[in-house]
Amino acid sequence: QVHLVEAGGGLVQTGASLRLSCVGSGRTITTDDMAWFRQAPGKEREFVAGIRPLKSSASIGTYAPSLKGRFTISRNTAKDTTTLQMNNLKPEDTAVYYCAARSGGGNTWLTSEMDYWGQGTQVTVSS
Numbered sequence: 001q002v003h004l005v006e007a008g009g010g011l012v013q014t015g016a017s018l019r020l021s022c023v024g025s026g027r028t029i030t031t032d033d034m035a036w037f038r039q040a041p042g043k044e045r046e047f048v049a050g051i052r053p054l055k056s057s058a059s060i061g062t063y064a065p066s067l068k069g070r071f072t073i074s075r076n077t078a079k080d081t082t083t084l085q086m087n088n089l090k091p092e093d094t095a096v097y098y099c100a101a102r103s104g105g106g107n108t109w110l111t112s113e114m115d116y117w118g119q120g121t122q123v124t125v126s127s
Contacts (some may be wrong), residue, residue: 001026002116003016004099009121016125017087022099022118032057034075034082035109038095045098047109049073049084063127064086096120109111 008020020036034049050062052075061073072085082099100114 002029002032002101002114004101004118006097006099006118006121009097009123011124011126012089013126015090016127017085018089020084020086020097020099020123021052022082022084022120024082024101029080029101030077031103033105034073035100035114036073036082036084036126037098037100037111037114039098039120040092040095043095045111047111049095050109051075051082052105053077069086078089086123089123091125091127094124096122 001028002024004022004024006020006022008018010018012018031053033050033052036048037045038048039045047064048067050069063071070086070088075082098119098120101116102114104112
């Protein structure tokens with residue numbers, strides 16, 4: 001069983017930056033795929049960014065096309081931590097951000113493919 005805890009959300013103004021972190025416990029998540037999703041009020045949960053295990057040849061970030069260039073995902077396996085750096089935030093980035101993990105791998109990043117979820121952290125961007 002994996003327990004994920006997010007931190008770092010808050011209220012910021014347009015153009016600001018935030019750094020979200022996700023810490024895993026229960027068992028190591030070193031070999032899991034890690035991802036961030038978000039859910040805005042009245043909308044479905046959507047993929048933000050994902051990252052493979054660091055030993056994988058594909059251990060670079062994958063991003064939702066609309067977010068690439070502003071968001072960066074990274075991980076620190078020594079601390080079982082995954083981070084999402086968000087720059088130049090916009091009001092449309094307002095959502096609850098969730099950390100997720102899966103042990104089975106995959107070529108896509110669907111909510112149904114993730115095995116574990118954190119409780120979410122609120123990000124609010126004011127105009």
